[in-house]
Amino acid sequence: MILDILENGEKYTSLNPHFTAAFEFLNRADIADLFEGRNEVDGDNAYAIVIKAPGRKPDEGLLETHDNYIDIQFVVSGVDSIGWKARKDLGPTTDASDPRNDVAFYEDKPDAWTIVRPGMFAIYFPEDAHLPMISGGDLHKIVVKVAV
Numbered sequence: 001m002i003l004d005i006l007e008n009g010e011k012y013t014s015l016n017p018h019f020t021a022a023f024e025f026l027n028r029a030d031i032a033d034l035f036e037g038r039n040e041v042d043g044d045n046a047y048a049i050v051i052k053a054p055g056r057k058p059d060e061g062l063l064e065t066h067d068n069y070i071d072i073q074f075v076v077s078g079v080d081s082i083g084w085k086a087r088k089d090l091g092p093t094t095d096a097s098d099p100r101n102d103v104a105f106y107e108d109k110p111d112a113w114t115i116v117r118p119g120m121f122a123i124y125f126p127e128d129a130h131l132p133m134i135s136g137g138d139l140h141k142i143v144v145k146v147a148v
Contacts, residue, residue, distance in 0.1 A: 001084055001130075002123040003114050006074065009121065016070060018046045022144040026074050026121070031142065041144060049143045055135020058083065062094060062105040063129040069102055069145040073132055074121040078139035082122055083110025083131030090129055 009023035021042040039048040065087050090106045097104040110131055116122050124130045133139060
């Protein structure tokens with residue numbers, strides 16, 4: 001897991017060949033005006049999901065992992081408290097898991113919480129379970145899904 005501000009995004013481009021396109025997308029001048037839902041970045045190599053929704057309480061969500069994509073979670077407005085736990089420490093997946101959509105859910109509780117404010121991003125790799133969208137207010141965020 002990585003936590004940083006968008007201005008430092010280029011420091012991480014060597015970690016994955018598709019991170020350059022992902023961070024170029026997040027640096028668009030019109031980033032706050034993108035339509036909700038899927039936005040193309042680089043085909044299946046990287047795509048963005050724009051979310052505008054009320055936050056939820058920690059007990060309203062489950063930790064999740066992905067096998068085929070890395071999440072870059074960027075907050076446009078609001079504050080997202082994202083739970084984290086090492087995947088190797090997780091119990092069994094729940095019935096809500098869906099391998100076809102590259103998501104597995106777990107009933108474990110996070111070991112740590114990260115506060116992601118506007119202009120910040122957090123990167124979650126396949127070995128990072130995460131519980132996003134935890135907030136007492138509305139969130140506007142962009143999740144860039146980057147192929148492993």
